[in-house]
Amino acid sequence: DTAVSQTPKYLVTQMGNDKSIKCEQNLGHDTMYWYKQDSKKFLKIMFSYNNKELIINETVPNRFSPKSPDKAHLNLHINSLELGDSAVYFCASSQEGAAGVYNEQFFGPGTRLTVL
Amino acid sequence: QKEVEQNSGPLSVPEGAIASLNCTYSDRGSQSFFWYRQYSGKSPELIMSIYSNGDKEDGRFTAQLNKASQYVSLLIRDSQPSDSATYLCAVILYSGAGSYQLTFGKGTKLSVIP
8 A cells, every 4th residue: 555645756848837746645644745856866845734734945936836635635736837846746744743743754756847 | 044964975885884874953952853765766765763862773773863962873784785775864943933844964875885
């Protein structure tokens, strides 16, 4: 059973297009995340979301928007794609812990986005 | 600025040796620390989590945490070629406005030589 899944695995598109990446987790976790890993392999958080709040990394352009239809899904929409958006995007999930304690995050397989 | 620092390597060790991976972090108040392993072209895979000062052992892996020195390390005993990967240190850092985020170091690439 796949714990955190993403589709598609690969996405090749033209500059200026709008695209979406889907993420689903069957772990029963209450928090989901999107990360971007650039060509230098640096992994950086973009969003975290639970049923209480959306936390956005201030460096993320507003062309990127997360959409959560329910607790098990967090999709990533990207408008007006740019060359610099080419990267691997990872979805992750975790279970909220007690105050001051943060539990492990589990990652999906990643989506390699190439913008031409 | 909140940071997690790792030596990018590459770190080469012979098969059977102990590999030692180090990480420092900037937020003295951090309470949650993780080591992930990432093979080329794959997603990060959790190896260890550690929350208290001292050592935590799981099989061939030992995580060590020293909050006073803001230092966390990972030891891999009896290193195997299959351990060759990039090891990511990750720390929950305060990101402002009452929120916390998992912040990754840039990773240390480990090569275990047969």
